[in-house]
Amino acid sequence: MTPTDHELLAHAVAAAREGRAEGGIPIGAALVVDGEVLAVGHNRRVQLGSPILHGETDCLANAGRLPASVYARATMVTTLSPCDMCTGAILLYGIPRVVIGENRTFYGGEDYLRSRGVEVVVLDDAECVRLMTEFIAAEPELWNEDIGEE
Amino acid sequence: MTPTDHELLAHAVAAAREGRAEGGIPIGAALVVDGEVLAVGHNRRVQLGSPILHGETDCLANAGRLPASVYARATMVTTLSPCDMCTGAILLYGIPRVVIGENRTFYGGEDYLRSRGVEVVVLDDAECVRLMTEFIAAEPELWNEDIGEE
Numbered sequence: 001m002t003p004t005d006h007e008l009l010a011h012a013v014a015a016a017r018e019g020r021a022e023g024g025i026p027i028g029a030a031l032v033v034d035g036e037v038l039a040v041g042h043n044r045r046v047q048l049g050s051p052i053l054h055g056e057t058d059c060l061a062n063a064g065r066l067p068a069s070v071y072a073r074a075t076m077v078t079t080l081s082p083c084d085m086c087t088g089a090i091l092l093y094g095i096p097r098v099v100i101g102e103n104r105t106f107y108g109g110e111d112y113l114r115s116r117g118v119e120v121v122v123l124d125d126a127e128c129v130r131l132m133t134e135f136i137a138a139e140p141e142l143w144n145e146d147i148g149e150e
Numbered sequence: 151m152t153p154t155d156h157e158l159l160a161h162a163v164a165a166a167r168e169g170r171a172e173g174g175i176p177i178g179a180a181l182v183v184d185g186e187v188l189a190v191g192h193n194r195r196v197q198l199g200s201p202i203l204h205g206e207t208d209c210l211a212n213a214g215r216l217p218a219s220v221y222a223r224a225t226m227v228t229t230l231s232p233c234d235m236c237t238g239a240i241l242l243y244g245i246p247r248v249v250i251g252e253n254r255t256f257y258g259g260e261d262y263l264r265s266r267g268v269e270v271v272v273l274d275d276a277e278c279v280r281l282m283t284e285f286i287a288a289e290p291e292l293w294n295e296d297i298g299e300e
Contacts, residue, residue: 045215049214051213051215052202052210052211053211057207060202061201061202064200065199065200068299068300069300084238084239084241085207086238088235088236088237088259089234089235091234091238092234093201109238145218148218148243150218150219
């Protein structure tokens, strides 16, 4: 049976929790193709000192080099509304569908994705909101750094 | 003396050549702050098997974690018009100025950058055009993979 979006989100949430357990920022992602999870990833700013490893980009890196025909059948599942960089990565590779856990704690490039023809689904998941709310309260400076704000 | 944009571009071109010498895609970038080159980078899709290490993102990764106040004074210098992902990375970190070697062989997110308030300068540099023209002729499939096309 094809997994539901909520079932797919569970993989991204697990990746986000793993990131937090490592002392990092709790945002995770999963790249899903034909109902199968091809790769997961999570924000690794803290763990690897990298400003480009957000949940979605880490996931794309973990998936490795793929032909356009695979991205064209993919869904990017992410716990949080994608930032401009991750929005751009989704557009670069022509990923046609994005499933977002929540957009209450951060509202990213959803409108731009839609304007470029990407299907965007927001699940408004309570556990995703809780993960980010607790993290932002605990480490506001780290969070601001991750989204390019003072 | 403050270096000119053409002088800054030379750092990105050197990085692009280094990438080609490694068997990779000849696109390079430099992050410049207050006239000083803070970091350089080049596309490492081939070298590291990574779909997220374009010239600009590799450069940002090499620069490491920076406060927003540094990005706010930065110029991203790149040999080629930035793709959607690199456009998004520039926007995420609020980099206010982008210097582009050329946009003849690929036209990226320049209009979107401008619409978001970023200053974009295109130098139309013959050496940058030559590097990409020769590369695309030699390895068209690799190039298409890098820009998410068949």
